[in-house]
Structures are given as structure tokens and as C-alpha cells.
Amino acid sequence: MSDTAVQFLSRPLTAQPGQPLRVAAYSRIAEAIRTKLLQPGSLLPTETELGVMMDVSRTVIREALMLLEEDGLTRARRGVGRFVADSLPRIGIEKIRPFDQLLGGSELDVQVKRTLAEFQPASEFVAPGIGVEPNEDCWLWESVLIRNGEAIGHLQENVPISAGREPDSGKKAGSGETADDGDWLAAAADPAGRTSLAPKTLLEILAERPGMSLGPGECQISLSTAGPSRAKLLALRPSDPVLVLTQYVRRAGKPFYLAKCLVAAKAGHLSVMQSS
Missing domain, CATH: 1.10.10.10 (Winged helix-like DNA-binding domain superfamily/Winged helix DNA-binding domain)
Structure with missing residues (x-):
């Protein structure tokens, strides 16, 4: 070195x-x-x-x-x-779905338990995936995915703060703003229940928004271990293996959404949707 x-x-x-x-x-x-x-x-x-x-x-x-x-x-x-690594990971262009749908399917219901929704500085990894500068504030949503009463996945989702602004609002979010400054995502994320929205993944909420045309995207798959903090959330040992699904979505041709989902082995069979 x-x-x-x-x-x-x-x-x-x-x-x-x-x-x-x-x-x-x-x-x-x-x-x-x-x-x-x-x-x-x-x-x-x-x-x-x-x-x-x-x-x-x-x-x-x-x-x-x-x-x-x-x-x-x-x-x-x-x-x-x-x-x-010999080459750095790229941001890709495959079709994807919200992880609760991917891990659930037509017969299994996956609940989304939101544990965090706040502004955080974008890391060196997150920033290019959502089209912002490193250390620029962005939305971070964290959730635990639960199936049949058992935690099977830990999900982190990131989008720019501007994702929660109406196109005609004329407002630009900055690091000094709070989650109450005219942001509809803040209302959707509010754990106090100010809205009637059921807990959902951030991607699912975005996809349901009128005029929010998303895609294309990609899901990258790798293998890792749970680690101390996430092991507690998933009732695992830190050394237990987990599948890491890293999901990118573009909007209007630009990086917009980035998620990382750790899936425990107890989740069982995983179906990955593919298109030609």
C-alpha cells in the first residue's frame, strides 16, 4: 500500500x-x-x-x-x-419488485415492521445509487420483514429527500429541514399513525404514487453474514449466513432508489423474477 x-x-x-x-x-x-x-x-x-x-x-x-x-x-x-475488488459494482437496469412481495408471493403474507424513517447523510455507496452527493441528506427507511410471526429479512431503503416533494412545490430540501417540512413521505413514514397508510416498503409506497413512473432497475445478489446489530433483529447469530439483495431503481433515466435487504436462511426458497 x-x-x-x-x-x-x-x-x-x-x-x-x-x-x-x-x-x-x-x-x-x-x-x-x-x-x-x-x-x-x-x-x-x-x-x-x-x-x-x-x-x-x-x-x-x-x-x-x-x-x-x-x-x-x-x-x-x-x-x-x-x-x-477487480472491478467496482455498477448500477444496473433490470426489472425488480418490492422485497415484501418477492419474499411473500401469492400464498405467503409478509408484514413490514418499520423501525426507522429519517434523514441521514448519504454514504459513499448510497450516494451514486440515488443520484446525490456523498454526505448530502437523504431518506433512510429501515424495516424488518416478518412472515408467519418470524423475522426473515432486514431492509434498508434510500431515496433523495426530493422524492417526497411534489413536483410543483418549488421547495428544495436541505440538511436543516425536518421530516415535517411539507414532505408526503414523512406522513407515510410517521410511526405515530397520523395517516391511515398501512406499513409498506418505501418502494411500494413510491410505486403507488400518481405520476411516479419507476424503472428500469436491477437486483444484485451476494452472500454475507448477519453481523452483531442485524443478527439481533433477525434472531440470528452474528456469524449466521444471510443472502444480501441490493436493489437499484432509476426514475426518468437517473439513479433514484437504493435498497439492501438481508434475507435469513430460514426464509427458505427464494423466487427471482426474470424477464428477457
């Missing part, structure tokens, strides 16, 4: 308000990869080495590296170490 890369990774690490430290570590390493300070195919420093450089714990680094692998920026070789 070059001296320039070491200096970049060793800069003081600070998290944005409301942002976990693992996300800040993820963003720092992701930026080094995207700017090729860490060359494609190169071996990454160990967890201990990265922890010393960035002055954070190995747990923070381990979770950041897990996110990097989930997002296709790195790959692991058992007994050797972690490597920068």
Missing part, C-alpha cells in the same frame, strides 16, 4: 450526526477504493492495521469491511485476507 493511501486512511475519522462510526470507516475505505488510492485487486491491510491507522476498534473495522464486501467493493479469500 502506498504512503499516500496510508496518509489518507490515517486522517482523523469523524462520523456525521446520527451516523454509526462503522459507516464513517466504510466511507473512508470506499473513497480510497473509488479514487484508486487502493488499487483494484490489491490486498487490504488487516483489521488490526486498519484499526490503528483510523484509531478505531477492530469491531468497527470488521463491520465496515463486512459492508464493503456486501457492496461488492472488496472480496475475501479464506486464509489469505481481503482484497479490493
